[in-house]
Amino acid sequence: MPTRRHFVQLIGTSATSLSLAPLGVLAQGIDQVRILYGFPAGSSGDSVARRVGEKLAGTAYTRNAAVVENKPGASGRIALETLKTAPADGSVLAMAPVSAMANYPFIYPRLAYDPKDFAPVSIAAIAHHGLAVGPLVPASVKTVRDFLAWCKGNAAQAHYGSPGAGSTPHFLGALLGLNSGTELRHVPYRGSVPGVVDVVGGQIAAMVTTHGDFLQNHRAGKLRILGTSGPRRSPFVPEVPTFAEQGFPELTTEEWFGFYAPARTPADVVAAANAAITGALKDKAVQDGILAVGLIPHGSSIEEMVRWQRSEVEAWRPLIRKIGFTAES
Structure with missing residues (x-):
């Protein structure tokens, strides 16, 4: 890619x-x-x-x-x-x-x-995309690999949302699950906003979407961005490593x-x-x-x-x- x-x-x-x-x-x-x-x-x-x-x-x-x-x-x-x-x-x-x-x-x-x-x-x-988790996922989950390990141990809750079926975020989540051997079930939303609301509210574990839609809640501590899709770290969340840095270079995309x-x-x-x-x-x-x-x-x-x-x-x-x-x- x-x-x-x-x-x-x-x-x-x-x-x-x-x-x-x-x-x-x-x-x-x-x-x-x-x-x-x-x-x-x-x-x-x-x-x-x-x-x-x-x-x-x-x-x-x-x-x-x-x-x-x-x-x-x-x-x-x-x-x-x-x-x-x-x-x-x-x-x-x-x-x-x-x-x-x-x-x-x-x-x-x-x-x-x-x-x-x-x-x-x-x-x-x-836009760069990001994977974010909310309060349904323990605070000990700090990286993409942590999240995948948690999903394997909590299969019933291993869901991620996207702004729609067939969107780039949908496929980024699908590739992450496929390439890591982790079953991640996709939940399509009518855009990013309702999905982010559900992540913050603990109705769904995670969301993949344009990471700009996470920024306000990430900065407020209501959700945690675990990785971003750009070729280098996002200037908006420089503390968050890219997917490539975490061993998933196939998720690098703009x-x-x-x-x-x-x-x-x-x-x-x-x-x-x-x-x-x-x-x-x-x-x-x-x-x-x-x-x-x-x-x-x-x-x-x-x-x-x-x-x-x-x-x-x-x-x-x-x-x-x-x-x-x-x-x-």
């Missing part, structure tokens, strides 16, 4: 092949843009969408701040299914994790969208959130959206807000997004086969 995933999309249609819109279509800018996000409000990804959306106002792309619409459920697929049928005029975007493009086509036989249904616009933020438009959106509209989004991501207040939730702001060209997504597809295809998971399994 690459240590710095250069993602993109199973997309066969690149931004350069999109048809050009009539000249002047953006002369006045779109009145209002909707940003669909397939997970609950309050999560770290939701914060990215909102902070970027606020800064789009007054650009050549749109006159007003964007409105974020949360559409949680189905591991984020509902938002993308909605985007697929949205007007292809730049008025509707979605922000999604790369797993929705790179993983889902291999695990959902009846996936209601194809990555080719979307035009990549820009990467928004890079994920990202990116903005998408419907595939038939004119190329100059996509370009205007890219310029507005990457401009917003250069704003210090936006950067500080994204860093505050444990994510790394990262705007990109359309071409970089396409390359990075393709890399994710190539990396995860064999791993998903190894795990043997499909939506029907």
Whole structure:
């Protein structure tokens, strides 16, 4: 698994092949843009969408701040299914994790969208994932190997949550169990927030998700992050060793959130959206807000997004086969 995933999309249609819109279509800018996000409000990804959306106002792309619409459920697929049928005029975007493009086509036989249904616009933020445990797990458990040993001795409680079936966190937990010979049962949630609540409340032993969603409770001592997925220690929790440091280099990965438009959106509209989004991501207040939730702001060209997504597809295809998971399994 690459240590710095250069993602993109199973997309066969690149931004350069999109048809050009009539000249002047953006002369006045779109009145209002909707940003669909397939997970609950309050999560770290939701914060990215909102902070970027606020800064789009007054650009050549749109006159007003964007409105974020949360559409949680189905591991984020509902938002993308909605985007697929949205007007292809730049008025509707979605922000999604790369797993929705790179993983889902291999695990959902009846996936209601194809990555080719979307035009990549820009990467928004890079995330590292973490494994955290709550009060259900004894305080003596301080490392990933401690947790695995505890799971083997407490099989009935050896569960871990993720923000959704087929997500990168789901597969990180599955690989951890598979490669260590430990039975870890997966519990999918409708996003990170309800899972973190259950970990803190002692309803479930552990959770794997974007580690930014753990930070507040980790710092308050309500849960403990045992490991992180980056190629080096997270600047947000430098005291926590990476999975690789603890003997699990196959769990080294960086994920990202990116903005998408419907595939038939004119190329100059996509370009205007890219310029507005990457401009917003250069704003210090936006950067500080994204860093505050444990994510790394990262705007990109359309071409970089396409390359990075393709890399994710190539990396995860064999791993998903190894795990043997499909939506029907």
